[in-house]
Amino acid sequence: MAMASAPDGDLSALWRSRVAGSGPRPFLTYHDFGTGERVELSYATMDNWVSKTGNLIQDELMADPGSRFLLAARPHWMTAVWALAPLLCSAVVSPWGDAARARFAVSGPDEAELDYARACQGERYALSLLPLGRPFAEVPKGFLDYVAEVRMHGDRFAPLDPPDADAPALTTADGESLTHRQLLEQAAPKYSAGARVLIATERTSADAAGLIDWLYAPLAAGGSVVLTRGGEDAELDRLAEIERAERV
Known part of the structure; x- marks a missing residue:
């Protein structure tokens, strides 16, 4: 099977195209052996979360194009939502970047992740990462509970400032920014078109390189991932x- 070619345009346009063409097909399946949790999100279901989050970013945070979102959380389906939604708003995802330079922060529930994100002076959201998308029983100090906050937002999203291919999208470990075009050029050759891959969180990460492997590359290939x-x-x-996935 041939490798997927690099899609033209920006990740936002690619996401809309994939949702339109593959709505009911699986996109991200999350399986936790410790808790027995299995969550399968189709392209359409993930789009519901991404759209709600996009509306939160646009309507509540009023993020400007180029606004930097720190993402300090382990690989998880909620982490994936926050690796996609800002890009649809022309904002920039900064996974484990400089928290002090970020306008907003999104953190996992672990104390180390929360401490990392506290250097951000803007609004901060914590991800519970609990089964069934449950909110926190006790919200970490200095953070808003993402699950509780996102529920009030609509599940149809129309960006006021849609990105273009040359807009910044993702900061790398060395602090450089990849544009939407560069991100897709790196992601597209990794997997065969339509591939379904299984990736263990212990063997990847939620930094820029990890996100490309387990999130953006399956998307670029029009495939799916079991995380x-x-x-x-x-x-x-x-x-x-x-x-029916290939281990990578």
Whole structure:
């Protein structure tokens, strides 16, 4: 099977095209061996979360084009939402970047992640990462509960300032910015067109390189990802067989 060619345009246009053409097909399946949680988000279901989050960014935060969103959270389906939604608003995702330079921050629930994000002086959201998308029982001090806040926003999103291919999209580990075009050029060659891949969170990350591997590359290929947490090799092999996915 041929590798996917680099899509033209920006990630926002690509996302809309994938949702329109593959709405009910799986996009991201999250499996946690420790809790037994399995969440499957189709392109349409993920779009619901991304759209709600886009409306939060646009209507509540009033983020300007180029606004930097720190993302300090482990690989998870909620992390994926925040790696996509700002890009649809012409904002920039800064995974584990300079928190002090970020206008807004999104953090996971672990204390190390929260401490990292506290250097951001703007609005800060915490991701509970709990099964079934539950909110926090006790919201971390200095943060808003993303799950509780996003529910009030609509699930149809129209950007006021849609990005173009040369708009900045993602900051890398060395602080440089990839444009939408550069991001897609790096992501597209990784997997075959339509590939379904299984990736263990312990063998990847939520920095720029990790996000390209387990999120943007499957999207660019028009495929899907099974993201797992925990599990021994034999369990992962069995899950890959059940999910009809290729381990990478």
